[in-house]
Every structure is written in structure tokens, then in C-alpha cells.
Amino acid sequence: MSTPAARMPLVSIRGLTVTYEGGEAAHKGRPLPALMETDLDIAAGERLAVIGESGSGKSTLALAIAGLLPASATIEGKIEWPGFQRGPAHGRDIGFVFQDPAASLDPVLTIGEQVAEVARTHLGLGWKEAYARAADLLGRVRLPDSQGALAAYPHQLSGGQKQRVCIAAAIAAGPKLLIADEATSALDTIVQAEIVTLLRRLTQEDGMTLLFISHDIALAAGLADRIAVFRHGRAVEIGPAAQVIEGPRHAYTRALLDAHIGLDAAPLVASTAGTAR
């Protein structure tokens, strides 16, 4: 997929610095920023992965773009949306999928109600049309028995199924940008791969831009067009996925890649030499 270089980016971030109130490690009496002087362009329709370890600022970046930072956080720099006249309508133009699907869903409302509500609120649909749209979305995220699922409660679903519901709710209003913040980290390998495939397909079908936050660079390698590596609140490397993986420029990226233990890594223990069964 060629980089849409000449086109206007969907989001343009310049000099973004985010400091949380009462944040950790006061530096010269002031709290250390979670994100520092970040410049980033996200092109419309691309899949950008933001990779980092804890404290890298990757979640802060996602929350800042989505306008979900706490009121007490200090934000410097700017986030511009060239395509939008009055900025994106939060909840409608940006969809957000969180790490813990159980915590994202209201346990006392049915799945149908929660997904339909998004469509109702942001698209102004009546309940009947909203429910129809919800059923349609649940089918798109491949939830088994999408019609029956409308009446189901979150606790009746597995972790992977709950996350599919969260994705359905996130795209219900037809957003331009879908942000997945460690959306697969709480899931096992098989479900993780399924969700990644789902995200790839949905963003392709709808022409959505995907911002995929993760600590797993291998996972990003299979999904992203571009990868941005963050460390201690700064972007240390941004580039096309293949290039970042095969020929990283920054030592930290190289360290992250080396630390990944894949199926082809050298074993750290000697093989069992004919022990019982």
C-alpha cells in the first residue's frame, strides 16, 4: 500500500507535550511530562502502529488525539485536523477501543442497547433503526448469532467476544479514525490474531484510519503500514513497517526487536534428552 504522501494528513500533531497533574518523578520541582514535543502526521486511510513499553507515552498520545485526557492534564502544542472544519466530533469521528473489554461495557445493559446507543446518539437514529444497525454491526464483527446477541449481557460473552462488541460500538457512528489502545493485550494468542484480522478487514472495508497502540512490535508488524516507536515520552523512530522491522535505525528499536522471543528464536535451554514421556 503506497504512502499517500502528497495528500493532506488526517491528523497533524506538532510539539505535543502532555503533563499529568501530580505525575511521577518531579523534575526540577515540576512533574515529568508523559509525552514530550511530539510531531506526528497520520495519513487518512493508513494503519499506524505506536509501539512502546510502559511509560513510553503511547497511551497518552492515543488519549490526547481522542480528547480523552483528564481535565487536570496540561497540554501544550497542537493537534490539527485539516479535513475537519470545526475539529472532529468526539465519539462520532473518532472510535476508541480500550484494553479491558469487561470494563468498557456496562454490565447491566444488553449488548444491543450499548451498540445501538452509539448510533442513536451520534447519527440521530430512532431506536428501531439503531437496533437494526447494531445487529448489522455485530454481524460485521463476526459475533456468532448476531441477532440473539442483541439481547445478551456482557457477562455472557467471552473476552474475545466482548472485544468484538466494543469494536462494533466504536465503529457504529462511522468514524474516520479508529484508535485501538492495547485492544488485544488482555486476550490470548488465538483471539488476538482474530481481532487483528478483524481490525484489518474493517478499516479496509470502511476506509478508516487505524491507530494501533501496542507493546508488541511483532503484532504491529503484521498489521501496520507504518510503525512509530516511542520511549520515555518521545518518538524515537517512525517509518514504514517493513523498514522499521528489517532495518531499524535507532538502537532502542533494535533492542526491542532483539528482545522479542519468536518461534524462530534460539532456545535458552537444552532439549530434553530422552526423559520419561
Next chain:
Amino acid sequence: MRGPGMSRMARFFRSPEAIAGALILAALALMALVAPLLFSSDPLAIAGPPLTPPFQDWALPLGTDRLGRDVLAELFHGARTSLVVGLAAAAASLAIGAVVGTLAGFAGGLTDEVLMRVTDAFQTVPGFLLALAFVSVVGPSLGVVVAAIALSAWTGPARVARAEVLSIRERDYVAGARVIGMHPLEIAFREVLPNALPPVLALSSVIVAAAILTEAALSFLGLGDPNRVTWGGMIAEGRAVLRSQPFLSIVPGVALVLTVLGIYLAGEGAVEGTAVRRGLS
């Protein structure tokens, strides 16, 4: 992520309610502490001519009651009684409730069933009637009044503690304690109970307020400690002359209202403080 941030005290004092409540309680505590110093003589001793109205004689700022006792002195000493009873009853009921709730929640099974049925039994009897019956049988004294109040007030903390313990029981660190071979009783009281306390302690303001009111009611009915001055007793005394000298009942009544209000406000402020802290992390 936790940082230096605001200490619990600082957050408590952020809300105007908390400050108001704290001020009232501070005044109360001051009255209680200062009482023996300011009014060194027995408050039940005759201080002046009976039924002197308030604000007439500077030596008797709030006047005197039917027997000529100094109302201000009685008020201050009454504060001691209310405070002692309130705090002691709350401490006793919280302690009993926490232990019962923790045992029930942690042991489960038959122990849980038995303890909860006992809790039900104590909870269904109206607290005041139970206290009334207990004091009537055993005899009125401060200790008995405290016991009488605790006898029904422990059920609330017990239920809250049990609910917390049921949730904490499933946490990893409790499993971890079992894996290292810790004795179940040690796990219950060293690992679980201290972490179950915060919501239990949140009940304390309600219990203190209720205890003070119950004590006042018992005293009003003549079942309080006859050797002590209590606000309830003062109100009872003032009943006989309610038409002509209403201040005798009103003054201790206002003191009761302000005290309960102060406890409520301070309790709300404390809840605000912990709630914000939980939300941030």
C-alpha cells in the same frame, strides 16, 4: 500511577462541608476537654437562683435550670458524655462488626451461615428498643449505655466487612498467602481485614451520630447514667418548664443538632477525600 500529589488531609480540607464539619467537631472536642477546667466544680451543684434566663448574669451566661445548676457548665459536661459515648459505641460496634464480618466472609460455609443469621436477628430488632431493653435490665451506667448501643450498631459494619472480604478473598495476594503456607486465621486478620476496613470505617460517622442520639434519647427517658450530665437529661429536665423557660430544652437540643450535623459534614468530607483518591489511581 501514584505521585506525591495531595495528601489525604489536604484533599479533605478542600470541600467547604468538610471544613464546616471539622470546625464543629473541633468545638465539641474543645468543650469536652475544657469542661473540667472551666467548670471545676461539680456541674450538678447549685450555682445560682433557679430558672435564671440566659444572657443576664455574666457568671451564668446561659442561665440556670430548675434546680439552679449552671446551664453552660451542664452543656460543656454534657459534651464530654456525648463524645465519650459516641466514640466508644462506634469503636465497639466497628470492632465487633469487623471481626464478625471478616470471619463470616473468609470462612464461608456453615460459619458464614450461622454468623449471618445471628446478624439478621440483631438487625431486625429496632436498635433503640434493644438498647432500651438492655439498659432497663442491666441498669443505667455509661458503660451499659455504650454496650446497649453497640449491641445493635455492630450489624452494619459486619455486613459491609463481609461484602468486602468476599471480594478480597478472590484476590491474588490472598492466594499467594495460602501458597506460602500462612495459617487461615493469620490470612484473615493480617492480610484481609486491614484491606477490608476502609468502607467499614466510612460507616463510623453514621454510627457516632446515631450513638449520640440514642444516648440522648435514653437519658431523656431517664435511663441514662444518673451521675452524669447528659444533653438528653437536660432536655428531659426542661420539659416541665417548656412553656415558660424553653431555653432549658432548646439549648441542649441545638447542641445535639449541631453535633450530628458536624459529624455528617466531616464524614462527607472524608468520603470525598478517599473517593477522589481511588478515582485517580
Next chain:
Amino acid sequence: MNGPLLSVEGLTKRFSRSGETVTAVEDVSFRMEPGETLALAGPSGSGKSTVARLVLRLIEPDAGMIAFEGNDWLALRGAALRARRARLQMVFQDPLAAFNPRATVARVLDDPLRIHAVAPRSKRPRRIAELLERVGLEPSLARRAIHEISGGQRQRVAIARAIATKPSLIVLDEAVSALDVSVRAQIVELLLDLQREEKIAYLFIAHDLGLVRAVAHRVILLDRGRIAEQGDARKIIDTPQSAIGKALVAAAPRLHRTRQDAS
């Protein structure tokens, strides 16, 4: 001791959830030798955590037999069980949830030493310092509260607590999954180092097959409570025979794509 360290035979556990009976573990049998790492791998719901909890006696099986260090493990109760627990320890996935929120590092390490009388009171601070050093931490860390130290440090403390009573078997329940990638490598190295020196066997619960392949001698693949495959870790993961094995291997994220996936 001549036989296997751990011998599990026909382990079965059922749960009843809202009226329905769910079989979490069905007829699971396996052996562990001293000093080896046996991985239990499988998707969520496969029963691997349940097997671990059964081995640790945190829950009781409905059927089956467990022999540990030659003794009938399931027959032990009360004080006898608690005493023998010194030989079988655990490290949890979430290092924050694994400890009492009010605990300090010193208390966390003192508990097992005290409970199993590993050292008299006067000698315990010294022993705590030794344990901290053994896992690569500064002895001064003992004073700190658990929530003050980093995730990697916490997991090291958890390992220190696990080795305090010199166990012969440690259950590692996704013990490195919640750690940063760079920290993970160090913790894995520490664990392997301890294994070589102290001859500790590890029952390693994981869903990351890459990690399992690198770290385990043998692996058991679980599928909905049953054993689908077991054997040499490298062999099974390189050439899985079972459906679940193939699915797990196919789903593992790969850094370098050999074929161009449809983008």
C-alpha cells in the same frame, strides 16, 4: 528421591456456573522431573490455570491423584499441608495484585521465612538481604512499599519470595506476560539461572508459544480441559500435530513475514 518430582494422574475438575456444569479440566495426566521446565500452554479457557491451581491445592479436584516428592499430595491437610507448601511455590502474572497493597518488601519476604522457620528472627534481615541480592535487587529495597517499586522489581521480589523456602517446584503463572519486553528477558534469565543453580522445576503456564519454545524443556498443549499434545517443546511447536497446536502456532505474531500477507 528416585521417582518423578510431580506425578499427576487423571486430574478432573468441574465447575457449576449458573446451573450449568462446566468441565474445566478432564482426565489430565503428566509427570515432572526435578529441575525441568514443563510448560502448560493453550488458549484461554483451556484449563491451564485450573491445572496450576489444582497442583497448588488452591482448589480441590473432583477426581485424580497427585504425588509430589513421592508423597500423596492430596491426602495432606491443615498444618501438615501448610508445612509442605514450603516445597511448592508460585509466582503470579500481575506483580501488583500478587501482594498485599499495604505490604513492604521486607514483610513480604519475612512471611515465608517466619512461617517455615527458615531462619530465627535475628537472622532474618540478613537472609532477606541475601534473597534480594540473589534476584538482582539492592538490599536497601527492603524498606520500600510494594507499590513504590517498578513492575520488574516487583516480579523479582515475587521470585525472591518464591525461593525463600528453597522449593523444588515453582508454578510460574504467566509470570513474565505482564512485563515490558526488555524487562522480560532479564527475568527469564534470572529464572533460568536459578533453575540451574538450585535445581528448581518450573511448571510454566503461558500462552506465548515463542516464549514456551525458548524456555521450556517439555510442553503440554491443553484444549478445552484435555491434553491435546505433550512432549518435547521444540518438537511440538515446530511441528504441531493437534488442531489446537496448529492454531496456536499459526496465531503467534511473527516479526518477519515469509509471505506477503494481503494488505
